Amino acid sequence: MSLRIVVCVKYVPDATGDRKFADDLTVDRDDVDGLLSELDEYAVEQALQIAEEADDAEVTVLTVGPEDAKDALRKALSMGADKAVHVEDDDLHGSDVMATSLVLAKAIEKTGYDVVIAGMASTDGTMGVLPAILAERLGVPQVTLLSEVKIEDGKVTGRRDGDTASEQLEASLPAVVSVTDQSGEARYPSFKGIMAAKKKPVESLELDDLDIDADEVGLEGSWTKVDSAAERPARTAGTIVKDEGEGGKQLAEFLASQKFI
């Protein structure tokens, strides 16, 4: 039977752009270009490598997001994913990680899966907990933050480099996997890939299709609330000196004046 791989991806504002909050304290998506989160490219890459190793596999990319989020799906399809699922519904606006994970879990179950692969975190929310939450919601093993991953004989194995130790992990499928930016460079879409992606199927789902009520998601249905967001005051201009032979000593003098020495 075919190995069914679902890759969760997120459409995020470009981290090199001037990101800010909208009036309702959600992420402003209008004034900054959006794209496939860079960290999700690693998940797509590992999914494609696993599919290439398997005898028979199908890679589905899944996202929850506004109309423009199709761009993220299209990028993943052009890298080589087979098909895409886009959950889009006006009621989703402002969903926090709990609401979003509920939608993703239902969409993953509806799509059918043997393994779910995600990036280590999004580049906008940066929480890094969505894969663990998905494992909890789906009731399957969590094999997360891997810098190396392999799927063989119905098992996923991989290396997790933690703060205090490096661990080898092993779990039976179905499972939820997340991979870090150490897992291997993501491929660039080829011209052929880009052309092929235009013909690949993108299924659109709404909340009704997933039996989710509007009050379970969105700003109101989220379990956290942002009360305020303030731009960090620019750091006051510091002293900048040119090294003319005494730069190290001048710096030491500054550190001493600040009681660091």
Add this chain to the structure above:
Amino acid sequence: MAEILVYVDHVDGAVRKPTLELLTLARRLGEPVAVALGNGAADTAAALAEHGAVKVLTADAAEFAEYLVVPKVDALQAAYDAVSPAAVLVPSSAEGKEIAARLAVRIGSGVITDAVDIEAGDEGPVATQAAFAASFTTKSRVSKGTPVITVKPNSAPVEAAPAAGAVETLAVSFGPLATGTKVTARTPRESTGRPELTEAAIVVSGGRGVNGAENFGIIEALADSLGAAVGASRAAVDAGWYPHSNQVGQTGKSVSPQLYIASGISGAIQHRAGMQTSKTIVAINKDAEAPIFDLVDYGVVGDLFDVVPQLTAEVQARKG
């Protein structure tokens, strides 16, 4: 008074500093009840009591080390059920965040990660977070269930506040998911003898300008003269000059020390995301136009191979 559950990060009974900081924050909200799991759990009690824990719930079982994350979630949930706390605080390590998030799903609560401050509020704890590479500061709260909040290292001072610290054994029964992901091998990270990067008061980082693994010695020498941790930019890590575990930035560690010294780092957004909340920032870079100089309290435009060794020698001389 409301009880606040605090998840203890420890290594064989030695409590790590971020947990002690958590106790400071927990005391703002209520009475801290600590939960320590795994080998050496009971040995944490003295340090936790010294910093305000009224109770220390402990559990040890082979499952905590043999399987990933979930056994600890089962145990934290057992503590939650036993205590009915007003909030649950967990250190923001990779594992801590996963434990917190899974607990939150189970108890039907919202979760906030990577708080840099917590205050008591009329509608429950208010968490301060840094957003968008720390260019924004947000204040948030959990609006459903018992707040579950993870807190970054260096978010609060460690304060002595002696309390009873009564040790109680926590009864834990593991669910079917607990043994889902087996840890088949574990290689402890070799200790460098330097402070842990995220916990250090001073961090000295090197970037592209260091120009080779062999040159990181001068960064390490400066770090050692100051008792600092060593960091590296993504460019330096990607080039293979320094281990990924020392990477500071969006996809590495996020640090907030008293003093951050950037050497040969241009200050791309990817790096700023991980160090922008440092209290004092200094930089050494050849390029006067490098964006890192927009952040600094003190900057030296110059060759790091001249400036850093001179600084190291001067620090050593002043410290005698």
